[in-house]
Amino acid sequence: MTAEIAPPAETTYRVIGTRQDRYDATDKVTGRAQYGADIRLPNMLYGKVLRSPHAHAFIRAIDTSAAEALTGVRAVITAADLPEAANKIVSGGEGGSANLRYLSENVLARDKALFFGHPVAAVCATSPQIAEEALSLIRVDYEVLPHVTDVRKAMKSGAPVLHDELRTDEMGQKGSVPTNVSNHLQHLQGDVERGFRESAFVVEREVVTAAVHQGYIEPHNATALFNAAGQLTIWCSTQGAFGIRSEVAEILDLPVSSVRVVPTEIGGGFGGKISAYLEPIAALLSLKSGHRPVQLTMSRAEDLAATGQAAGSYIRVKLGADADGRITTGEGYLAYETGAYPGGSFVGAGAAMLLAGYNIENILIDGYEVVLNKSRVAAYRAPGAPNAAFAAEVLIDELAERCGMDPLEFRLLNCAQEGDRRPDGLLQPRIGMKECLEAARRHPHYTAPLGGPNRGRGIACGYWDNYGGQSSASACVNYDGTISLLIGSIDLSGERTASAMQLAETLGITPAVIVPQVGDTNSVAETEGSYGSRTTFATGWAAILLGRKIIEELTGRVAQFWEVSPDAITYENGEFSAGDQRIGFTELAEHLSGLGGPVTVSVTVNPSGLGPGVACHIVDVEVDPDTGKVDILRYTAIQDAGKAIHPSFVEGQIQGGVVQGIGWALNEAFTYGEDGRLLNANLLDYRMPTSLDVPMIDTVIVEVPNPYHPFGVRGVGEVPISPPPAAIANAMYYAVGVRMDVLPMSPANVLAALWKKQAEAAQA
Numbered sequence: 001m002t003a004e005i006a007p008p009a010e011t012t013y014r015v016i017g018t019r020q021d022r023y024d025a026t027d028k029v030t031g032r033a034q035y036g037a038d039i040r041l042p043n044m045l046y047g048k049v050l051r052s053p054h055a056h057a058f059i060r061a062i063d064t065s066a067a068e069a070l071t072g073v074r075a076v077i078t079a080a081d082l083p084e085a086a087n088k089i090v091s092g093g094e095g096g097s098a099n100l101r102y103l104s105e106n107v108l109a110r111d112k113a114l115f116f117g118h119p120v121a122a123v124c125a126t127s128p129q130i131a132e133e134a135l136s137l138i139r140v141d142y143e144v145l146p147h148v149t150d151v152r153k154a155m156k157s158g159a160p161v162l163h164d165e166l167r168t169d170e171m172g173q174k175g176s177v178p179t180n181v182s183n184h185l186q187h188l189q190g191d192v193e194r195g196f197r198e199s200a201f202v203v204e205r206e207v208v209t210a211a212v213h214q215g216y217i218e219p220h221n222a223t224a225l226f227n228a229a230g231q232l233t234i235w236c237s238t239q240g241a242f243g244i245r246s247e248v249a250e251i252l253d254l255p256v257s258s259v260r261v262v263p264t265e266i267g268g269g270f271g272g273k274i275s276a277y278l279e280p281i282a283a284l285l286s287l288k289s290g291h292r293p294v295q296l297t298m299s300r301a302e303d304l305a306a307t308g309q310a311a312g313s314y315i316r317v318k319l320g321a322d323a324d325g326r327i328t329t330g331e332g333y334l335a336y337e338t339g340a341y342p343g344g345s346f347v348g349a350g351a352a353m354l355l356a357g358y359n360i361e362n363i364l365i366d367g368y369e370v371v372l373n374k375s376r377v378a379a380y381r382a383p384g385a386p387n388a389a390f391a392a393e394v395l396i397d398e399l400a401e402r403c404g405m406d407p408l409e410f411r412l413l414n415c416a417q418e419g420d421r422r423p424d425g426l427l428q429p430r431i432g433m434k435e436c437l438e439a440a441r442r443h444p445h446y447t448a449p450l451g452g453p454n455r456g457r458g459i460a461c462g463y464w465d466n467y468g469g470q471s472s473a474s475a476c477v478n479y480d481g482t483i484s485l486l487i488g489s490i491d492l493s494g495e496r497t498a499s500a501m502q503l504a505e506t507l508g509i510t511p512a513v514i515v516p517q518v519g520d521t522n523s524v525a526e527t528e529g530s531y532g533s534r535t536t537f538a539t540g541w542a543a544i545l546l547g548r549k550i551i552e553e554l555t556g557r558v559a560q561f562w563e564v565s566p567d568a569i570t571y572e573n574g575e576f577s578a579g580d581q582r583i584g585f586t587e588l589a590e591h592l593s594g595l596g597g598p599v600t601v602s603v604t605v606n607p608s609g610l611g612p613g614v615a616c617h618i619v620d621v622e623v624d625p626d627t628g629k630v631d632i633l634r635y636t637a638i639q640d641a642g643k644a645i646h647p648s649f650v651e652g653q654i655q656g657g658v659v660q661g662i663g664w665a666l667n668e669a670f671t672y673g674e675d676g677r678l679l680n681a682n683l684l685d686y687r688m689p690t691s692l693d694v695p696m697i698d699t700v701i702v703e704v705p706n707p708y709h710p711f712g713v714r715g716v717g718e719v720p721i722s723p724p725p726a727a728i729a730n731a732m733y734y735a736v737g738v739r740m741d742v743l744p745m746s747p748a749n750v751l752a753a754l755w756k757k758q759a760e761a762a763q764a
Contacts (some may be wrong), residue, residue, distance in 0.1 A: 004368025014573075015505040018710055019648045023496045023516055024265070033265045036221035036237040044223070045074050045124040047296035048131040048137050048283050049278075051306060052113030052120055055373040056147035056160060059111060059120060059140060064148070066137035067123055072130035076138070078121045079110040084329040085252040090250050091243075092536035102341035104251050106376050107280050113142070114162055114340035115375045116677045117305030121634035124294045133526040147373040147593035147676040151337045152314050154180045162340060162371050164407035182342035183369040185422045185723075187351060190362030195329025199320025201402040207391045209725075212338060214380045215447055215660065215688050219303040223295040232286075234279050235262045239269040239490050240529020245521045246714045247276040252283060262520040263490050270660070271379030274529055277307055298529025301681040308378025311336040311345045313393040317354070325403040327396075327414045330355050330423070332365040334388065336374070339376040345369040346377070346384030349474025352424040353385040353722075354392050357433050357463040357614060358411075360623040362534035363634055373676050377710040379531060381657060382464045386664060386725060390743060393460035393726030398739060407730070408446065408459055411616075412437045415461075422663040429610060432640030432704030433458040433461065436616040439702050445618050445636040455622045455633065458730030462615045462722030467532030472525035473542040475503065477550060477599040481586030485546070486517040486610045488582045490537040493717065494649045496559035499543040502711065506547025507583050508574040527606050532614060533715020536645055537706075544710050549601040554588060557595040561588075609708020617658070621731040625754055628747030629733065630666055630713035636698040637723075642706040642714030654720045655697040661724025663689045669744050 027033040047412045064076040081197040085104035089097050104110075109118045110477060121138050125131040151160055158362040161178045168175035169183045196202055222236040232254065238244045241261040266273065274515050278296045285294040298307070313336045320329035332354045340344035349369035400410035415433040422428060440446055440459065449523050450457055476487045496516035504511040528534065558576045559566040561583075574585045592598060620633040639653045642651040667687040671679045680686045705712025729740040738753040 002378070010694065010749070013505055015511055016506065016643065016645055018502055018646065019646060020497055020511050022494055024491065028723065033377040034598065035218055035236060036223065036264045036269055038262065039223045039235045039295065041223065041225065041293040043367060044295055045285070045289055046131050047122055047124040047282060047294050048128065048304070049119045049281065049296065050121040050135045050136050051302065052109065052116060052118040054113055054142055054144050055116045055149065056145040057113045058143040058145065059109060059113060060143055061141040062121055063139040064121060068492045069133040070130065070137060070548065071135050072126040073134045074092060074124050074126070074292065075285050076121065076123045077284050078136070079108040079608045081284050081288065081682055082108055082251065085251065086444050091246065098343045100250050102249060102343065107251060108343055109495045112533055115373050117302065117375060119281070119306065122281045122285060123287055128506050149373050149672045151312060151335050151370050151372060152158065152265065152458065155368065162373065166342065166371065168326040174737060179369055180371045182338060182371055182564060184352060185348055185367045187363065187365040189421065189425065191331055192331055195362030199328055200323040201399060202318065202320045203395055203398045203402055203531055205395050205398065205497055205739070205741055206314070206316040207394070207741045209313045209387045209390060211309040211374065211379070212664050212668040212670070212685065214270040214272035215663065216268025216270060216272055219298040219300060219306055220273065220277055220421045222278035222282040223293060223298040224279065224286045225293040225474045226286040227285050228291050229724045231258055231260070232283050232430055233262065234283065235264055237264050237266045237273060238265065239273045239492065239531055241490065241521050242488065242526050243274060243529050244276050244279055248279050248283060251276065251280045254475060260520060260522045265519060266490060266492060269381055269492055270381045271531055274307060274379060274531060275308065287760065289531040296634045296718045300683060301365060301419040304681040304686060305678045306375050308339065308376050309374065310380035310383065311338065311377045311387065313350070315387060316682055319359040319393045319395055319399050321399055322404055325405050325410055325413055327358055327360050327399065329358045329362040330429055334366070335368045335370055336384065336387070337374060337377060338371055338373045341376045342369060342371055344377040346379065350384030350388040352465070352528045353463050354388040356421065356422050356460050358414045359416045360423065363423045364515040365423055381660060381721040385462065385464055386661065386722045389460065389462050389722040390725040390729065393723065394593045394729050394739060397458070397730045398513065408441055410458045411461060426436040429612065430704065430707055431543055431612050431614050432702050433614045435702050435704050436614055436640055438636045439638045439700055440616045440618055441616065442530055443636055443700065445584055445634060445698070449477060450620060452622065454588050454625060454735050455620060456733065456735030457618065457620050458727045458734065459616060459618050459722040460726035462719045464533065464613045464722065466537065466626060468538050468610065468615050469528040469532065469534045470526060470604060471529045471542045472537040472602070473499065473539060473546055474524055474600065474602040475546045475550060477589055477592065479589055479592055481589040482515060485496040485514050486519045486524050487516060488524040489535045491518050491651060492528040492530045493644060495530065495535045495539060498645045499539050500650065502540040503547045505545040506544050507585065508572065525602065535719045537709060537713045538607055540645065540713055541607045542603050542707065545603040545605060549603065550599060553599045553601065557592065558583065558588060561591065561595055576740060600622070607685060607708070611642050611706025613640065613712035613714050613716060613720045613724055617723040617727045619724070619727045619731050619736055621728055623732055623735045625736055625752065628750035628754070630745060630750065632694055634695055636700065637720055638702060639720060640702045640704050640714065641716045642709065643703055643712035644701050645711065646711060648702060650716050651699045653717045654699045657717070657720030658697045658724055659689050659694050661721040662694055662728070664721070664743060665725035665745055667744050667746060
């Protein structure tokens with residue numbers, strides 16, 4: 001796509017930057033919005049999935065005869081009912097890719113169960129209770145194998161190997177022996193060894209971060225109807241209807257044209273609702289039950305155990321600075337879990353984002369992706385980046401202290417700006433890192449008195465690339481002057497409204513006359529999922545082009561009406577004019593039946609002008625040294641939004657990301673037993689923050705326009721989750737004097753760090 005220069009932030013808009021009502025608000029607050037589990041179809045059956053109780057086991061045999069004989073059961077399936085999957089790479093979400101065989105085996109285990117909760121069979125029956133009973137009648141003969149759920153142990157020689165055929169991809173060269181390390185990547189610039197030799201100050205630290213869940217409210221669900229004509233329709237809660245269509249078609253070996261996916265409203269996703277889990281199972285059960293619709297809905301325990309957590313990791317970082325406080329050298333080692341199957345760890349993103357916000361001449365970063373006996377990793381808000389930000393930003397703070405500098409001034413001295421080269425070799429585009437830091441320095445929070453003992457203030461920064469990707473949309477101008485807008489993007493957080501606002505701004509009309517809807521895969525063209533902070537940027541681009549096409553088409557109609565050349569017509573603020581002739585948008589629409597009929601336009605875009613998101617957070621904490629409990633006293637999140645299309649949506653995204661980051665920082669972690677079972681597969685023991693755990697999150701929107709979007713838009717949804725763990729860790733250091741190197745910083749881990757410090761002091 002041809003890039004164009006965005007107008008400056010101070011440009012006056014009619015619609016952009018206002019706080020419009022959400023189009024879907026009424027349906028959602030009144031309960032009329034249709035979520036996946038609300039789907040009801042005639043003669044619908046209910047499905048249930050039998051899951052492995054073992055973290056690693058051969059499946060010797062599965063006896064489904066008793067379940068099939070149970071009254072009310074209509075079908076039972078195992079991996080034997082799935083087509084034999086080819087060993088080939090297919091496209092996946094967030095711009096990634098995956099092996100088709102692994103995708104298929106993740107849906108239903110074929111020869112081995114590779115994690116606790118791995119699906120091994122499924123049934124459908126006339127009631128959920130009968131389906132549940134049928135599961136208890138299925139007999140699976142397992143041969144339990146040694147397992148590994150720690151990333152460092154999984155990398156060691158002699159660790160249980162999950163896939164006999166897996167060889168390390170060593171920067172393009174395949175290894176020769178079976179391994180759990182599926183991939184090794186590297187970024188190298190300058191002379192790192194010389195950099196450290198010449199550094200006046202050097203700091204080094206290793207951190208461990210736990211795997212965490214996306215924490216969406218609505219569990220995964222899928223309803224499928226495979227009709228007698230071979231057409232498959234799926235209703236599901238997903239971040240990308242077209243991605244689900246593609247995966248289901250690949251896994252079931254169907255033409256993509258025979259699969260229609262109807263996205264329902266979504267109760268949160270955050271990256272966890274991109275891949276297919278239940279959809280192929282529901283489709284097979286529908287086929288095998290005689291073409292009846294089948295619905296599956298996961299329990300919370302199933303969702304936590306088997307849908308894909310964010311990667312846990314081990315990270316080691318070393319930094320050097322000169323006597324003036326300039327960071328000269330950096331070194332990073334990242335080992336990320338990818339779960340039971342390769343291709344999902346996002347270690348590439350972690351390695352790219354590790355020190356992306358800083359200008360460092362000499363740098364070496366190695367990233368390793370590691371399979372182990374946990375569910376296949378899924379994306380989670382800036383996937384891979386929060387782990388890296390925790391490791392880097394704690395060490396940045398430590399280096400600032402060694403240099404005798406204020407941590408904010410140290411970051412300002414070293415922050416990256418346009419034209420600097422990132423650690424992954426890319427040149428920085430226009431970013432607002434410096435502007436965010438300057439906003440933080442000006443903010444009264446940064447200099448406010450802390451008061452009280454055991455209190456500290458910390459800051460940390462975040463960086464996320466954002467993404468463009470393919471988006472499609474259609475619009476029809478109705479005779480009453482309204483516009484029906486159809487977008488292919490799932491509406492996670494106001495995309496219908498944000499797209500309509502960009503269309504309205506382009507046309508110079510009020511967004512109230514636009515009626516936006518999310519289309520299914522048969523009603524709008526291919527659109528990538530709502531992830532990567534791409535939708536307001538890319539689908540907004542599509543809406544803008546729709547507006548331009550509508551103006552062009554209507555100009556032709558007006559020219560015909562007035563019998564003038566189209567070049568003689570001007571369109572401004574919703575009105576066409578030529579000389580002393582004028583006609584408004586609505587009035588013209590009322591005449592369209594006599595001027596060629598309705599105006600319908602469609603566009604597909606694939607914009608590449610990335611506008612990275614950057615942020616700087618300030619947090620005050622109080623640590624109880626007797627219990628290890630950490631209270632968040634005050635939080636300010638400053639973020640470059642490019643241009644905020646809808647400031648309330650941006651603020652909501654920032655606040656939501658911060659709360660999730662606080663959970664990642666202080667409490668959230670999957671806990672596995674010695675036998676590899678997930679021990680906290682419920683929301684009581686898997687502790688996410690509630691409203692009682694966080695203060696009001698103060699937000700500051702910095703607007704440094706992205707020059708590659710007409711309105712200057714950057715994605716905003718992901719970067720706010722990255723700074724909180726490090727900001728809180730840094731605040732804790734100033735509160736009680738310990739540098740935390742583990743996530744979560746739970747009371748137990750905080751006490752362990754405090755006791756270690758006391759023991760070291762006693763020995764000194």
